[in-house]
Amino acid sequence: MKWVTWENIGVDRMACAWLILRWIDPEAEFSFIHMGEKSLPKDGEPFDIPGARYSHHAGHCTFYIFLKEHNLDDPVLARIAQIVDEADEIQEVTVEPAALGLDLICRGVRRISKDDFEALEHGRLIYEALYAELSRDEI
Amino acid sequence: MTDWLLLHYKLPSKPSALRVYIWRKLKRLGAILLHEAVWVLPDNPRTAEQIQWLAAEIQERGGNAYYWRANTILGEHEESIRQQFNEQVDAVYSDLLKRLEKPRADLQEIAKQYQRAASQDFFHSKLGLRVRKKLTSERGEKP
Numbered sequence: 001m002k003w004v005t006w007e008n009i010g011v012d013r014m015a016c017a018w019l020i021l022r023w024i025d026p027e028a029e030f031s032f033i034h035m036g037e038k039s040l041p042k043d044g045e046p047f048d049i050p051g052a053r054y055s056h057h058a059g060h061c062t063f064y065i066f067l068k069e070h071n072l073d074d075p076v077l078a079r080i081a082q083i084v085d086e087a088d089e090i091q092e093v094t095v096e097p098a099a100l101g102l103d104l105i106c107r108g109v110r111r112i113s114k115d116d117f118e119a120l121e122h123g124r125l126i127y128e129a130l131y132a133e134l135s136r137d138e139i
Numbered sequence: 140m141t142d143w144l145l146l147h148y149k150l151p152s153k154p155s156a157l158r159v160y161i162w163r164k165l166k167r168l169g170a171i172l173l174h175e176a177v178w179v180l181p182d183n184p185r186t187a188e189q190i191q192w193l194a195a196e197i198q199e200r201g202g203n204a205y206y207w208r209a210n211t212i213l214g215e216h217e218e219s220i221r222q223q224f225n226e227q228v229d230a231v232y233s234d235l236l237k238r239l240e241k242p243r244a245d246l247q248e249i250a251k252q253y254q255r256a257a258s259q260d261f262f263h264s265k266l267g268l269r270v271r272k273k274l275t276s277e278r279g280e281k282p
Contacts, residue, residue, distance in 0.1 A: 010188065050195035059196060090164040090189055100258075107184065 001025050004044035007032040009116050011106040012088040013048045014123025015063040015080065020047075021124065023077075024070055032116045061088045076134045080127070102130070140210055141217060142182035144190050146170070148197045148204035157200060164193060169259025171223050179220060181261040182208055225264050231256040232266040239273050250274055 003020060005013050009032070020028045031044060040046050047054035048062040057065050064081040066072070085091065086099035087106075106123065113119035146165075150157055168189055170178045180186045187208075194204035211217040235249050235256070253270050260267050 010184075050191065050198070056192045056195060057199065088188070089192065090167050092163065092167065103185075 001027065002029050002031065002041070002044040004031050004033060004041055004046045005048050006035045006037070007116050008035065009106075009110060009119055009123070010088070011103045012061045012063055012084055014106050014109070014120060015084050015127055016047055016054070016066055017120045018124045018127035019063060019066055019072075019077070022128075023072060024066070030117070030120060056089065059089055061085045076131055079134050080130060083130075102126075141221070143209050143211070143220070144180045144182045144186055144206060145209050146178040146180075146190055146194065146204060146206045147176070148194070148202055150197065150200070150202040157202075161193070161197060168193075169224070169227065169261070171220070171227065173220075181224070183261070221262055224259075224261055228256050228260045228264050229266050232264060232270050235270050236266070236273065239270070239277065244277075246274065246277055 003017075003025075005016075009017070017028075017030060031041065033040070040049075045054070046052040047066075049055060054065055054069065055062050061081070061084045063084045067077055067081055079096075083096045083099050083102060086094045086096050087103035105126065109122045109126065110116075110119045113122060148161070150161065165172075165178050168180060168186065170180045172178050180190060190206050194206050197204040211220070231252065235253055238244050238249055249270075253267075253274060257267055257271075
């Protein structure tokens with residue numbers, strides 16, 4: 001399946017791409033369009049674009065919405081969703097100090113990558129690592 | 140010259156809690172409401188992302204939001220807006236400095252509030268640097 005998002009991916013979209021490839025659609029192909037662009041390719045499922053099915057809803061990040069929509073009931077994924085929520089959405093109360101660090105790292109990863117495809121690949125490593133580490137002290 | 144993000148929105152009259160919810164989010168971001176009319180934030184990748192999602196959420200909840208990237212035309216206006224942002228964080232920083240002077244100051248609590256203020260310190264207040272230095276040196280004092 002084809003998946004479309006705005007270019008210049010960050011903490012939420014890297015997480016989503018990793019989630020899609022690992023849990024939803026291993027054959028996923030990604031494409032990137034300019035930020036703000038509304039005309040979407042017809043054959044692609046948009047994500048993390050305002051107004052899309054897979055987007056921020058009710059103060060939650062797109063990663064969180066993916067878990068809900070696909071009934072991914074995994075405590076480690078839920079923990080990652082909390083971290084991404086705190087990194088990417090304005091929160092009154094925060095409980096995950098890793099959130100700000102992860103946000104910074106993902107921005108930096110995009111900055112040092114030659115394009116979004118490369119950033120997405122690096123992002124996969126980050127989230128695979130995060131998942132592995134959080135699985136060890138699952139709460 | 141600073142690029143500014145401006146946000147202007149209208150919300151449905153009910154539920155009234157929605158008004159407070161959006162207002163608190165903007166305060167949490169460190170945005171300033173100019174003349175009870177337009178919310179302003181300095182433009183950076185983080186604020187731009189947050190404003191975009193906040194506007195989308197306002198839309199989703201039945202309201203209507205416009206946001207722009209803008210520059211002031213008069214330099215003095217730019218200066219005055221910057222100053223308002225500085226005053227906002229400096230108020231917190233000077234309170235924290237006072238509390239750091241006291242014996243047995245709650246360093247953890249002060250550090251937490253420092254971090255929150257620092258996330259809204261868009262123009263790198265000198266006072267913030269003093270709080271930071273004080274906190275890190277206090278931390279170094281072992282019995």
